[in-house]
Amino acid sequence: MRPHVDQRQARVLALVRERGTARVADLAGELGISPVTLRRDVEAMAARGEIQRMHGVISRLGSDPAGAEPGAAAGTGAGTERGAAGPVIGMVVPTTEYYFADVVRGAREVVEARGARLAVGLTRYLAGEDRTQADRLLSTGADGLLLTPTWQAGTPGPGEGAWTAELPVPTVLVERWAPPGHPAASLDRVASDHADGAARAVRHLADLGHKRIALASRETPTSGRLRTGFAAAVATLGLEPAPAWPATGAASSAAAGTAAGAASLAEAEAFARTLDYLCAAVAEGGVTAALIHSDTDAIMLIPRLQARGVRVPEDLAVITYDDEVAELADVPLSAVAPAKREVGARAAGMLLDRLEDRAAGREGPRQHLDLLPRLTVRP
Known part of the structure; x- marks a missing residue:
């Protein structure tokens, strides 16, 4: 029988206080629960001010996350157990060919320039594969997600897509949008107009x-x-x-x-x-x-x-x-x-900014950014 959520979170808190810092992925294995479940617990505990969370590492209040070196700026990933790699950004796209080749390229350039790492999951437009790939990336330590769901009309159909607003990490929709009133409308997003x-x-x-x-x-x-x-x-x-x-x-x-x-x-x-x-x-x-x-x-x-x-x-x-x-x-x-490369770059930058804000205890307004396409006239 799985432990009650309060007991599980109390166990996490005790371990963090005992050790000072711990990686979410390591704790999940030790406690025998999924990384996704533990990330939800960590989000709740951080919101209550019980622990600090940064880039997959949690720590007791008042300590430098993951043993950050003196003078390291919070949110940069300097001195963490990941070293120079920084946070991991998961990106779920239908394909890395044709249109999305440039979108992924733009995201990767920004992610790597800011000391992070990009991990990509492909859906091939298969039904249900969006959720599968998102969960897979979360289970392997993704700190945030760039998400292009397989919505046939570019927007969620009836009863579709609410799960995207319930993910335990910051998420940015890429080349997709949700209408007002839909849960996913509360997510950050970057799209071509x-x-x-x-x-x-x-x-x-x-x-x-x-x-x-x-x-x-x-x-x-x-x-x-x-x-x-x-x-x-x-x-x-x-x-x-x-x-x-x-x-x-x-x-x-x-x-x-x-x-x-x-x-x-x-x-x-x-x-x-x-x-x-x-x-x-x-x-x-x-x-x-x-x-x-x-x-x-x-x-x-x-x-x-x-x-x-x-x-x-x-x-x-x-x-x-x-x-x-x-x-x-x-x-x-x-x-x-469409400004495909710039869409990927802006989305990645928006997500990394969101992660840094959270690490610093800030929570700015959500953003919906539309980029205007360019017309090229050829003789």
Whole structure:
């Protein structure tokens, strides 16, 4: 039978008072409880002023955490049992490829420059894997988390994501946001303002004289914000609305036997639907320009559009969204580029600042930071 929480915390307090300092991971093993459970206890005890906590090390009140050397500044990690490595920052992302490669790179540069270490967990967009990876990183000693949950719309769905606000360490959402009233809305977050990015593209195309502009994007965590910004810009600029995006048809049963086959079929159907939509929008809907998300879709679509009689850019001017490979197209494409590297860097800096504030007994206001994308115009 597990000891009552009060008894467990009393045991932790007795050990810390006896030894002066102790590492959370070591105490968890000694007491036979999970690091996540012990971290929750430590947070509660620190909030009550019973112990001091800093970067995975706890100490009795009035002592230098983890035997800090005289003159070492609190919160720097100097002289701790981790040595020069400082705190460990856990980062949960869907992938380290394509879009998130730069996000992770930006975070790593800031983390390492400030004497900390970055540990990454990948979810591959698998359901439930966010929580699994977060718990794994916490169990191995992460002092804070940079978290990109697998929320299909970029925001939590009904009944989704409340656990992110209950984590026992400071957490920053990266390229995700939660609406007011959701528990995760209380977390720090750093994200690209994709709505602004879409609006920048529309504004540029309107300045070139285009009156009817289309948006072509499959369903991604980015697409909802793109649609919001796109629609707002069309309305603000008084442009003519493009034909409505086609409703998603029923999935074919040809590949129902395997999840991988179904996903592949769904992607092929989405691509074909986008191609049909753009061809009809130009031929029948008077559309002369389009914002296409993403670059890879645009590069694949353009030769197929031309094969069906839609010339690019003569009949359809194209701006892509993401700017990962837009300049590598046969004719380099203008593109909107979210500040991916800076998002990772700002998120890491925000989290490290939060850890230092906590170590110093401060608790500043939570922050929601949106970074504006950049439009690169290519001839």
